[in-house]
Amino acid sequence: MSVTAVGAFTDEQLELRKTVRALLAKHADPAAVRKAAESERGYDAALWELLCQQVGVAALAIPEEFGGIGATAVETHVVFEELGRTLAPTPMLGSVVLAAQAILASGDTDACERLLPGIAEGTSVAALCWTGAEGSWDTDNVGVTAQGDVLTGSSHFVLDGSYADVLVVAAAVDGVVALFEVDPAQDAVTRRRVPTMDPTRTLAVVEFAGATGRLLTSDGAAALERVREIACVALSAEQVGAAEQALANTVEYSKSRVQFGRPIGSFQALKHRMADLYFLVETARSASYAAVASLAEASESAASDAAVAKVYCSEALQSVTGDSIQLHGGIAITWEHDAQLFFKRAHGSAQLFGQPRAYLTSMKSAAGLTA
Incomplete structure (x- = not known):
């Protein structure tokens, strides 16, 4: 299965999205996410078991010969976008993407046969x-x-x-x-x-x-290069999901917050500002989808597309969540409000796998540019 850069998902991929979204809506509401983050391991083991056993999220990117489903990167992308919406903490990025893909990239068949089935089942992290x-x-x-x-x-x-x-x-x-x-x-x-x-x-x-x-x-260097490429693409999907949800929360708040006798969302200046944020979310989505399409098709541009997605989606999520804080006002900086969680995810994620400026420097060097 594949996806185009404009997001033409197959029926199976759309059903996967629907299933994951419904499961997270039931088990990963904001209160559940906070409780999981404060637990000893930092995630909800029961939710992870449901995602693995009922949906098979951990098995998607692992080949069938090693106990997985053998789907493309697109299916994993769909899952990450939904996880980003809720900020649900799971071992998906660390175990299934980083570690499992490193094992695969090593080319050690014995290790793949021993380690990957447990990761695919979700019983091993x-x-x-x-x-x-x-x-x-x-x-x-x-x-x-x-x-x-x-x-x-x-x-x-x-x-x-x-x-x-x-x-x-x-x-x-x-x-x-x-x-x-x-x-x-x-x-x-x-x-x-x-x-x-x-x-x-x-x-x-x-x-x-x-x-x-x-x-x-x-x-190991070649294996890590491959892992970083895959990880940046997966992270971009999570960032797009988080940015979309942060914007949706902001728009909803602007409809209910009344100032000067009318909802603040009716003021033209705020309409324009949220339109700009919507543009950021959609262009970030395009960059992320282009990157996963290149990855799934093993395109020659896969590495550069992954770098573009890393930079653009990182900066888009930071911009959206930063403006969300401002548009919500003082309530957004309180611990009780979810806006600060999206803001922290944005800035934490931007540092993973290398800061955006490191990728910009690398891309400029590859293009023969000095400034």
Whole structure:
């Protein structure tokens, strides 16, 4: 199944969207999202089980020979867009996209056969330990080193790292990045969940003090490049969903908030402002859909389209949520209001997999531009 850049989804994809949206509407309302974010693991295990067992979201991007459904990137894209609407915290991005795709990209058939079926079922959660303390997300700059199969160092900003039962670790071996499978139950592995700007996104620091790993691939840089491309596209879908919902919440509020005897949404200046935000959401959607279409079709422009989606969708969500705060007024900065959660998701997500300016610099360099 495929999708065009303008969003011509198939009937099956539309039904998938409808099913996921209905399930999240029932089990991931704002109160449930807050409760899940404050829990020990940072997500609702019961909701994750429903998504995996009833819909099969974790199995979509995993090949059939490894226990998955073997769908295209488009189906996963649909799921992420719906997850973005609710900000529902799940292991979808950390386990299914980052870790599972890293295992696949390693080309290690034995690891795929052992690890991917559990991830596809949702009974196992994996985490990719990639970046160092500086959070660069470079493919040749990691926080862990390896001597043979012994790993030392620390990985930061690890999605789902505090509770994952499988760790895929990027480690430098004689200056070259490789990927290792590491059992987190070892005494030489310590993990801690860290405070984050976005309470709906669980991040951890994972430390290795002579932990034993199993080599997955000695060409970790190539695997991580592939993973980053897939992750940026998936993240853009989540950002589009969040931006659309944040705008919808703002429009609804403007219809009910009365000032000078009339709803504030009736003032021309605010109409124009929200029209501009609508344009941002729709152009971000176009960039995201173009990127997933390129990814699904293995287009030559897939990497550049993913970078464009990363930059544009990050900036669009930040703009929409920033204006949402202003248009709601003082109530939006209170803990009780959901606008601040969307704002925090926007700024937290923009830093994942590299800041937008890093992609702009890379794209300019590739195009032969210096400014």
